[in-house]
Amino acid sequence: MGKKTRMTGARALIESLYAEKVEVMFGYPGGVLLPIYDELYDADIDHILVRHEQAAAHAADGYARATGKVGVCLATSGPGATNLVTGIANAYMDSVPIVAITGQVPRPLIGNDAFQEANITGITLPITKHNYLVTDVIDLPWIIKEAFHIASTGRQGPVLVDIPKDVTTDEIDFEYPDKVHLNGYKPVKTGHKQQIKRGAEAIIKARRPVIYVGGGIISSNASKELLEFAEIINAPVTTTLMAKGAFPDIHPLCVGMPGMHGTKYANFAIQESDLLIAIGVRFDDRVTGKVDSFAPNARIIHIDVDPAEISKNVRVDIPIVGNARSILKVLVEFISELKKSKSGTTEWIRKVEKWKQLYPLKYLMDESLKPQYIVEQINELYPDSIIVTEVGQNQMWAAQYFKYSQPRTFISSGGLGTMGFGFPAAMGAKKGRPDKVVFDIAGDGSFQMNSQELATVVKNDIPVIVAILNNGFLGMVRQWQDLFFDKRYSFTSIDNSVDFVKLAEAYGALGLRVTKPEEVGPALKEAVDSLRPTVIDFVVEREENVSPMVPAGAAINEILDLEA
Amino acid sequence: MKHTLAILVENRSGVLTRVAGLFSRRGFNIESLAVGVTDNPDISRMTIVVSGDDHVLEQVIKQLNKLIDVIRVSDFEPGETIERELAFFKVKVDKGNRSEVMQIVDVFRAQIVDVGVKSLIVGVTGTNDKIDAIEKLLRGFGILEVVRTGTVAMNRGAKTVKPGK
């Protein structure tokens, strides 16, 4: 413990952020933040001034997902704070560790409907893992300590700290605590030995096992352990949208994504399996389809750090609560002791293999520019990129047609499905991983929800590439209208609404337009080689559908082919 | 099915909102809620009666445990707990029926806690059922106002609900 120094709350906040090793933050100033921004003026933190607070939250989120560190964002009271709300909800749904700091009106004014007062702790109660209103400067250091601890441990998630202006000008003898004291928060780490043993025994006996993994593998950094586990038990692995990159797409045991826009073979495998080994997943309805018909022949092992996820949507036979990585290690040990040969699942693997050959992901390639082709080209030319996505068809194609091989290289808004997430999240990812080429695979609708951040990436020289799959539609909604509403395209056409090349240029970014397949590669190269923030307007086939598809409410093996 | 939960929480502002908010957000029904400080001034204890099947109960307990300010949640086994509630009934009376009310009060070991010209306040402690029963009888005279505290509960014998575990 260092010696105490007298300082203001604003200074103490900066010192606390240093203690948490915060290098980058995303923020936007305002009246109540003036004392904090005065400290940031010459602080040793790379503060990125965004153009809308929503982008600050998404950027912190993208930074966290790309690096595994806690992302930090900062916004002023009232409208600044409420602008963060979507970003916080997004991080909450996808269990991403961010700390959101908001300014609040001075304490004597709280509750009086003061100018720019919003009860942000009340508003964010259901969308934060925890939140704090700092009522005394004495509390500031331990609250920041707890906030980072809670955000980054157990099932990760967003924590908000609301700091009244007069707390930032009050003085304390600063000392940063080295421990947290949280009676009510003790996340389970290692799994119960006996349960793991039961799991191992079930796995040995299984003839048609399927490993179904989610974001928990990525947040617990368990990819290596997963690979070993899958190979030792010789079972197919299906990775949810949140788990893209947790297991290599090109691995022979990988069956791709399950659920609504998953592969047929992943869904068939789940439906026929006799043992589903679910790890770091939450049985989301986009995965399970009709829940009563999900994996009807399987016993279920569920490994998760959050006990509340066990048997929430689907009855689980063998729950194992704890950190996925540590549990997988022990599980592999047990299995190695019990098991002699791999042969138990050979026939099953052969069957899955056959489905893979019969039902590959496919689209019809002609002279027109197909969105899937663009994703394949990005994969071909820049396979080591980080791919961030917007929401809609673009997101599904990015998940289906890029072959991910590393965790933290696919970043997408899963739980909340937030249009406008991708571009600021890509900016955050690039700040965290400047060594990587970062693409935002975007829709023309989604990009317009946060395109103002072009100013931020140009000004701060953050060279991300926005690849707009421009179909002139709110494509995913149009697809549903096509399939279920008689092609009545009610308010989903957004064609010719903006010239994206000029828009990019207006902000000082590079703007490119591509209309033919043969122009795709050269445009991608030009963008990457330019080292500049770039927007590529890929003018694609307007009415391409995402295929295959499980209609809402159907069982996941009732999966339709939609390609033209 | 009704379940009684004892919840130990940090005695901080906003805790009640967090707990109550969780119930409404997740669609769990609160039948009654009572809260007060414990022997440790930093810790409050809530007694919440919820209705729902075992699956609902399991989710309620797990979700409560996820709240950072919740230190411990304990589900009481029916039959192994003492449960009591306090209620006041303001009853309309006149010269004619005052003594009849007194009789009911006696039978239920309740108390007259206030006497007015046209009304009495009956105070009664007991289980839910007992309070429901006396209410039913008093209704005949005309009840002007009712207030109930909600159930509080404690394990019989030496077993305790303490933050330790």
Ligand SMILES: Cc1ncc(C[n+]2csc(CCOP(=O)(O)OP(=O)(O)O)c2C)c(N)n1
């Ligand atoms: C903020 C927000 N508003 C509305 C929606 C509903 N929604 C889901 S996908 C979609 C269309 C997205 O259009 P675009 O970004 O062009 O992507 P495309 O599907 O065409 O690839 C809409 C409106 C959403 N997910 N998020």
Ligand SMILES: [Mg+2]
């Ligand atoms: Mg579109």
